Every structure is written in C-alpha cells, then in structure tokens.
Amino acid sequence: MSKSRKLLSGNEAIALGAYHAGVRVATAYPGTPSTEILENMAAFKDLYAEWSTNEKVAMEVGLGASYAGVRTLVSMKHVGLNVAADPFMAAATTGVHGGLVVVSADDPGIHSSQGEQDNRHFARLGRVPMIEPADSQEAYDFMAAAYQISEKYDTPVLFRITTRVAHSKSVVEVDMDVLRAERSKFFHHHVEKYVMLPGHARLRVPHMHSRMEELTALAEKTPLNIIIEGDSRTGIVSSGVGYEYAREAFPGASFLKLGLIYPLPPKLIKRFADKVNKLFVVEELDPFLEENIKAMGIKIEGKQHIPRHGELNTGAVRHAAVKAEIIPPADAAVEVVATGNLPGRPPLLCAGCPHTGAFFVLSTIGKRGKVLDARGRSEKESGLIITGDIGCYTLATYPPLRAMDTTACMGASIGQAIGLVKAGVRSKVAAVIGDSTFMHSGITGIIDAVYNDAKITVIILDNGTTAMTGHQDHPGSGKSAQGVSTQKVDIVKIVEGAGVKNLQVVDSFDIKSVRSAIRSALDSEQLSVVIVRGRCAVTNKVRKNKRRVDQDACNDCGVCLMIGCQAIQKKDGRVYIEAGTCMGDACGICQQICPKKAIGTEGKAA
Amino acid sequence: MKSQGKQDVLMVGVGGQGIILASDILGDVALDIGMDVKKTDTLGMAQRGGSVTSHLRIGQKVWSPLINTSEADILLAFEKLEAARWVHYLRPGGTVIINNLAIPPLSISLGTQVYPEDEAILGSFRRVTKAAYLINGTQQAAALGDVRTLNIFMLGYLSRFLPLKITDEQWQKGIARHLPSKILDLNKRAFEAGRGAAAGVNI
Numbered sequence: 001m002s003k004s005r006k007l008l009s010g011n012e013a014i015a016l017g018a019y020h021a022g023v024r025v026a027t028a029y030p031g032t033p034s035t036e037i038l039e040n041m042a043a044f045k046d047l048y049a050e051w052s053t054n055e056k057v058a059m060e061v062g063l064g065a066s067y068a069g070v071r072t073l074v075s076m077k078h079v080g081l082n083v084a085a086d087p088f089m090a091a092a093t094t095g096v097h098g099g100l101v102v103v104s105a106d107d108p109g110i111h112s113s114q115g116e117q118d119n120r121h122f123a124r125l126g127r128v129p130m131i132e133p134a135d136s137q138e139a140y141d142f143m144a145a146a147y148q149i150s151e152k153y154d155t156p157v158l159f160r161i162t163t164r165v166a167h168s169k170s171v172v173e174v175d176m177d178v179l180r181a182e183r184s185k186f187f188h189h190h191v192e193k194y195v196m197l198p199g200h201a202r203l204r205v206p207h208m209h210s211r212m213e214e215l216t217a218l219a220e221k222t223p224l225n226i227i228i229e230g231d232s233r234t235g236i237v238s239s240g241v242g243y244e245y246a247r248e249a250f251p252g253a254s255f256l257k258l259g260l261i262y263p264l265p266p267k268l269i270k271r272f273a274d275k276v277n278k279l280f281v282v283e284e285l286d287p288f289l290e291e292n293i294k295a296m297g298i299k300i301e302g303k304q305h306i307p308r309h310g311e312l313n314t315g316a317v318r319h320a321a322v323k324a325e326i327i328p329p330a331d332a333a334v335e336v337v338a339t340g341n342l343p344g345r346p347p348l349l350c351a352g353c354p355h356t357g358a359f360f361v362l363s364t365i366g367k368r369g370k371v372l373d374a375r376g377r378s379e380k381e382s383g384l385i386i387t388g389d390i391g392c393y394t395l396a397t398y399p400p401l402r403a404m405d406t407t408a409c410m411g412a413s414i415g416q417a418i419g420l421v422k423a424g425v426r427s428k429v430a431a432v433i434g435d436s437t438f439m440h441s442g443i444t445g446i447i448d449a450v451y452n453d454a455k456i457t458v459i460i461l462d463n464g465t466t467a468m469t470g471h472q473d474h475p476g477s478g479k480s481a482q483g484v485s486t487q488k489v490d491i492v493k494i495v496e497g498a499g500v501k502n503l504q505v506v507d508s509f510d511i512k513s514v515r516s517a518i519r520s521a522l523d524s525e526q527l528s529v530v531i532v533r534g535r536c537a538v539t540n541k542v543r544k545n546k547r548r549v550d551q552d553a554c555n556d557c558g559v560c561l562m563i564g565c566q567a568i569q570k571k572d573g574r575v576y577i578e579a580g581t582c583m584g585d586a587c588g589i590c591q592q593i594c595p596k597k598a599i600g601t602e603g604k605a606a
Numbered sequence: 607m608k609s610q611g612k613q614d615v616l617m618v619g620v621g622g623q624g625i626i627l628a629s630d631i632l633g634d635v636a637l638d639i640g641m642d643v644k645k646t647d648t649l650g651m652a653q654r655g656g657s658v659t660s661h662l663r664i665g666q667k668v669w670s671p672l673i674n675t676s677e678a679d680i681l682l683a684f685e686k687l688e689a690a691r692w693v694h695y696l697r698p699g700g701t702v703i704i705n706n707l708a709i710p711p712l713s714i715s716l717g718t719q720v721y722p723e724d725e726a727i728l729g730s731f732r733r734v735t736k737a738a739y740l741i742n743g744t745q746q747a748a749a750l751g752d753v754r755t756l757n758i759f760m761l762g763y764l765s766r767f768l769p770l771k772i773t774d775e776q777w778q779k780g781i782a783r784h785l786p787s788k789i790l791d792l793n794k795r796a797f798e799a800g801r802g803a804a805a806g807v808n809i
Contacts, residue, residue, distance in 0.1 A: 007633050007634055007637050007643055111648070167646060167647060168671035169643070169644065170668075241671070245669070247669040248669040313670065313674065344711065345656055345687070345691075345711045347655055374718075399713075561715055566655050566712070568715065570717070571710075
C-alpha cells in the first residue's frame with residue numbers, strides 16, 4: 001500500500017478516481033471548466049481516451065462502451081450537456097451495462113461560457129441519480145461510489161461539479177496501488193433494453209421510476225450524505241463548494257452535507273430538521289435543494305436571502321445569514337477599501353493571432369467603424385452583419401475590432417446567418433466560425449446553407465487546434481487525444497463535398513489576400529466560404545525579427561492600433577511596439593497595414 | 607479561520623507572467639511541511655492577456671478555496687494596475703509586494719482611459735497597511751538573463767514574509783518539481799536573488 005498526499009485540482013482528482021475505479025473508455029469535447037478531465041485520462045496509457053467531435057458523439061461513444069460492459073467516463077461543460085441531451089436521455093432510458101458516469105461541469109459566475117445554467121435539473125429530467133463533490137478529495141472518492149451506483153441501479157450517473165471545484169486544488173489522499181477492477185467485456189443482445197422502439201421504451205419507463213424509488217432508499221443511508229452535529233439553533237443543508245463556504249461562515253452550526261443530491265432523502269432531511277430550530281440551505285444558482293425540500297413539506301429558507309446567480313463565497317453566505325437573522329450584523333461587517341474606477345483589462349486576441357487580420361478586414365467593411373458606437377451598438381443597420389461563434393475569436397467583439405454581432409452557442413453562426421438573410425436584411429451577412437467549432441457543429445449549418453441556397457459568406461478561421469480551451473486536438477488536427485497520428489479530416493473537402501462552389505483558402509497573415517478573398521466572397525451572388533488559415537500564436541515559439549516603429553516616418557494616424565494587437569502600445573503620444581510581446585515574422589500584419597510604411601524590422605522600415 | 611499558521615496569499619498580474627506556476631510551487635511547498643492547502647486560479651478566457659488571480663490558502667484546515675475580501679495576509683502583485691485592482695482583498699496590516707511594472711491595457715493606448723499614477727496606487731495601500739513594497743522585479747529578472755524568471759524572483763522575495771518554517775531545501779525541491787531541468791539553475795538563481803532583495807527589509 002502506498003498512500004500518497006497530493007495537491008490536485010478537482011478535474012485531476014476526477015480522472016484519477018475514475019482510473020482507480022477501473023474506467024477503460026473516456027470521451028469528451030473540450031470545454032471550460034471540464035477540459036482537464038479528459039486530458040488527464042488521456043495520460044493513462046492502459047485505457048482508451050478520445051476527443052470526440054462534439055458532446056453528442058462523446059455521449060454516444062460512451063454509451064456504446066458501456067453496452068460493452070466497460071466502465072466509461074464522459075465529461076463536458078454544462079452547455080455541452082445541452083448538445084448531448086438527446087443521447088443522454090436515451091442512456092437514461094436504456095440504462096447501462098458497464099458503469100457510465102457523465103460529468104457536467106457547471107460555470108456559476110460565467111467565467112468562460114456563453115451562459116449560466118444549473119444542470120442539476122438534468123438529473124430530474126433524466127430520472128437519474130446525481131452526485132456532487134465539494135472538493136478534490138470527494139471528487140476522487142465519489143467516483144468509485146458513482147460507478148457502483150451506476151451498475152447496481154442500471155443507470156447513468158450524473159457527476160456535477162462547478163468551476164470552483166473543477167479548478168481549485170486541494171489535498172487528496174490516495175492509495176496509488178488500489179486494485180483496479182477489470183470487468184469482462186461482452187455485449188449481451190437485449191433488444192427490449194437497447195432498441196428504443198415505442199413498445200420497448202414503454203417497458204423501460206416504469207423501470208426508471210422504480211429505480212428512483214430504490215435510489216431514494218439508498219440516499220437515506222449512503223455515506224455520501226452526512227450529518228455533522230453542532231449548534232442546534234441552525235441547521236445548514238448544503239452540497240458542493242457551497243458547503244465549504246458555509247462551513248467557514250458558520251463554524252459551529254449543524255450540517256446536513258449532501259453528496260448524493262438527487263434523489264433526496266426525505267427521512268434523513270426530516271430527522272435533521274427536527275434536531276434544529278431553523279433550516280437554511282446554502283446552494284449556488286437555482287433553489288434546487290430548497291424546492292425539493294419544500295415539496296416534502298419541510299420549512300426551509302435559502303434563496304430569499306442568497307443570490308440566485310453568480311458564484312457564492314464565504315462573504316456572500318455571511319451576508320445572507322445576516323438577512324436571515326442567523327448571525328448578527330457585526331459578525332459580517334468587514335471594512336472594504338474601494339478600488340476606485342480603474343481601467344479594465346478584458347482578454348484580447350493574442351499578439352500574432354491568426355484571426356486578427358480577418359477581423360480587421362471585416363471591421364473596415366460596411367461602414368461598421370462609423371455606424372457602431374464604442375459599445376458595439378447601433379439603431380441603424382451597418383452594411384455588414386457578422387454572426388459569430390464560440391472560441392478565442394469571440395474576443396473580436398471588443399473594441400477596437402468590434403467585429404462580431406452575435407454569439408449564441410457552438411455552430412450557431414451559420415444558422416443565424418441563414419436566418420438573417422432569409423428574413424430579408426439589407427446588409428450582407430458573414431458567419432465567422434473556428435475550425436474546431438466547425439467540426440463540432442458547423443457542418444450541418446453549411447449543409448443547410450447549400451440545401452436552402454442561402455447567399456451568405458462563411459469565414460472559417462482555421463488555426464488547426466482548439467485554442468481557447470488550451471490547444472486540444474480535433475478531427476482536423478491529425479492527432480488523437482492520446483497523441484496518436486490519425487487521418488486529418490479535411491475542411492476543404494467537407495465544404496466542397498457539401499456542394500459549396502465558391503470556396504477560397506487564404507493565408508491569415510497575408511492581409512492583401514485576406515481582404516480580397518473576403519471582399520469577393522461578400523460581393524458574390526452565391527453561397528461563399530473563405531478558409532483563413534494560420535498557426536495559433538500561442539503554439540508558435542519562433543519570434544524572429546520583431547517589428548518596430550520608425551518614429552520619424554510615423555505620423556500617429558493610429559491605424560495600427562485598430563487591429564487590437566497587444567504588442568502595439570502608445571506612450572507619451574507616440575506609438576511603439578513592445579518587443580517582448582511582438583511575434584515578428586510569424587505575423588507582420590501591422591507592417592502590412594501601416595499607410596506611412598513606418599513599421600519594419602530592426603534597421604529596416606518597410 | 608484565524609487559526610495558527612493561517613496564510614492567505616493572493617497573487618495577481620497579467621496573463622503570461624507565470625503567476626499560476628509561482629502559486630503552484632508555494633502550494634506544494636506548504637503541503638510538504640504538513641499544512642492544509644487550497645488554491646484556485648482564474649483560467650479559461652481570462653488567460654488571453656486578461657487579469658489573472660491566484661488564491662492560495664494555507665492553514666491547519668482550509669474550507670473555502672477563495673480568500674475573503676479584507677482577509678489576505680499577503681498580496682503579491684506582478685503588475686501595478688493589477689495591484690490596485692485587488693487592494694480590497696488585503697487585510698489591515700497585511701503585506702503587499704508590487705512589481706514596478708506597468709502593462710497598460712489597450713484602452714490606455716487607445717486613449718479612452720488613463721493608467722493610475724504610482725502615488726495613487728501606493729496611497730490606496732497605505733490606507734490599509736504600512737507594509738507596502740514596490741520592487742524592481744522585472745529589471746532584476748532581466749539582469750539575471752531572462753525576464754521570464756520574474757515569477758520565481760517574486761516568489762523568492764515573498765518567501766521572506768511567510769511566517770512558515772520552510773527550509774531552503776524544501777524551496778529548492780518545490781521549484782525543481784515544477785521547472786524543466788534546462789532552466790532550473792537560472793530559476794534557482796532568480797529565487798535567491800528575490801530572497802536577497804528582501805534581505806534588507808525590516809519585516
């Protein structure tokens with residue numbers, strides 16, 4: 001036995017816990033804050049791990065592996081489960097063979113997402129159990145329990161984490177020599193269980209309900225749910241990271257700490273309620289525990305005092321406790337120094353980003369620069385509407401580029417562009433989408449545009465990687481999650497194969513070609529696609545011939561500042577290029593757009 | 607919360623300055639000496655040149671991974687504007703160490719906003735503490751041969767202010783665990799330089 005004490009993130013702990021639980025297949029599509037789970041699984045060479053094309057496929061591959069009797073882990077961010085909802089609901093109906101755990105990483109506070117949603121509701125929707133860890137030790141420990149429950153109750157198990165659990169590191173004690181149970185792999189033919197014809201599905205639904213009854217009985221006695229005896233005046237019901245905040249805010253209170261958060265244990269909750277004078281629930285986002293407990297006829301307070309959106313913290317919990325008259329105001333009063341009105345530091349496209357040139361070109365078309373105000377708003381339609389998508393390039397929304405008008409969800413740019421054109425807007429419409437996002441959900445949009453003859457321009461920004469989430473491979477990158485060379489799926493052939501006639505491929509750092517390609521595509525009377533191809537600056541370590549500004553030639557016109565490059569700065573009224581940040585020959589966009597030819601390499605103006 | 611040996615260290619700066627690595631090293635070292643540790647960083651979109659924060663909490667038992675406002679014992683700022691942005695996290699009488707470096711956000715270059723003066727930044731800290739140190743970390747890291755050693759230099763400076771018993775050997779081990787051997791010597795020198803720079807400070 002070798003006990004080991006490590007500082008692990010929640011995501012690292014989940015991967016290690018799954019591995020030690022005997023998981024042999026892991027699938028995911030990258031998405032903050034869930035990405036590192038699959039990255040850590042992929043590092044184990046005695047299992048199969050893949051980046052799937054999208055979350056729906058990840059869930060389907062996971063379901064197939066489970067049918068083969070193998071323990072399987074599927075992980076995704078909260079909105080990924082929206083994409084995967086169809087196979088998830090199917091999995092909930094058919095049940096499993098090998099244990100199937102689905103990690104849903106919610107993002108309260110919207111650190112890196114397009115929205116905030118509480119995926120605990122998916123447990124109720126799918127009539128499946130949900131487990132929620134509060135720290136990395138629980139993330140590790142609860143994995144083993146999740147697989148046991150999945151197999152015993154013939155159900156996928158939702159494993160819900162939040163950003164603050166996924167990305168916080170805390171101490172985990174693990175036995176590195178844990179015996180990893182190897183399950184036998186076989187598919188047993190069982191059409192009433194696996195073929196969801198209406199007649200078969202009707203047989204499965206009663207099973208789903210009876211399984212919830214059995215799971216409720218489990219919830220009453222499982223060690224995942226614990227009571228911590230304390231002061232009988234206040235009883236706190238909590239789970240996840242909310243529990244950590246509550247423990248800090250109420251050091252002496254009694255706690256009902258829930259690890260199995262669906263279905264809930266009515267008897268245990270009643271017993272706890274009877275022990276304390278006042279019941280208070282601390283949970284992030286929706287009043288999920290609260291409403292379920294109220295439905296049991298138990299009096300409990302929570303969301304009338306605690307914010308329904310954003311992340312909690314100890315201070316917010318203390319503040320709510322004052323409002324609920326659980327603690328006196330003095331205990332929560334902390335003098336906070338005002339920070340004043342400081343300049344913000346929004347994230348930006350990197351210096352040398354291959355997306356910059358295309359967005360600079362787009363920002364100059366259709367009088368966007370004149371029509372849009374500083375916040376990107378205008379009552380009047382500009383000559384060009386740009387529908388956007390999910391990735392680093394969404395950052396082109398910010399000034400100075402202001403080159404994105406919509407962003408909804410993965411792949412939506414193309415469908416939205418079709419909708420705008422079919423509705424009859426006067427402006428030209430361009431959809432901008434990255435290569436990984438195109439593989440994920442853009443292909444069906446392109447097919448729709450071809451099929452329905454939509455005269456839009458689709459600009460595919462191809463940097464060969466899934467950059468925003470940290471450079472994961474994808475079908476177009478030619479490499480698998482476990483580093484194996486695979487066949488590259490060719491975007492050009494996909495687009496051509498769908499029937500697009502007007503297709504151009506340009507180098508993202510050749511601004512003249514980018515401009516003429518985008519302009520001719522927009523002027524075209526047919527559906528047009530421009531693939532703008534260039535290497536992601538973050539993965540490029542070569543930075544030769546940093547650009548500099550010839551101060552004698554520069555007339556401070558400010559055009560170079562309009563590309564939004566982090567390296568181009570202004571001090572004492574003069575523009576200069578920060579050498580530590582400039583990518584040099586790998587980019588050179590500023591040099592190409594300078595009207596005075598005042599930008600060049602050391603000793604050489606352009 | 608105020609238990610023996612409790613240290614809340616907030617590290618702040620701009621994406622790419624190596625802040626998360628510095629706090630990873632301190633976290634591991636604190637774990638090695640038997641403390642409970644929790645840490646949480648900004649990741650994801652904020653990495654693209656945005657402001658970065660790393661909350662590191664050390665104690666006998668740590669619950670929340672997030673440091674509370676007005677409770678940080680030490681604020682280690684890799685950039686001046688970011689120091690000002692997080693002043694409200696420092697506890698009265700806490701220590702703030704600020705690298706004398708300005709990385710102006712684009713809004714400054716575009717002329718829509720103004721970068722705060724040093725005096726305004728230091729002034730906001732003086733209302734909270736006397737222990738405010740403005741240091742030339744970037745210059746000294748550059749003098750060592752690579753400006754990217756700034757994070758380890760800052761860590762060395764910080765090490766003088768931690769009321770935790772950590773031996774030189776434990777620091778070395780922590781640094782070695784997180785850096786490739788090719789640049790290990792350089793970074794060990796950066797740590798010593800940072801530690802040396804704080805030697806004259808009357809803590």
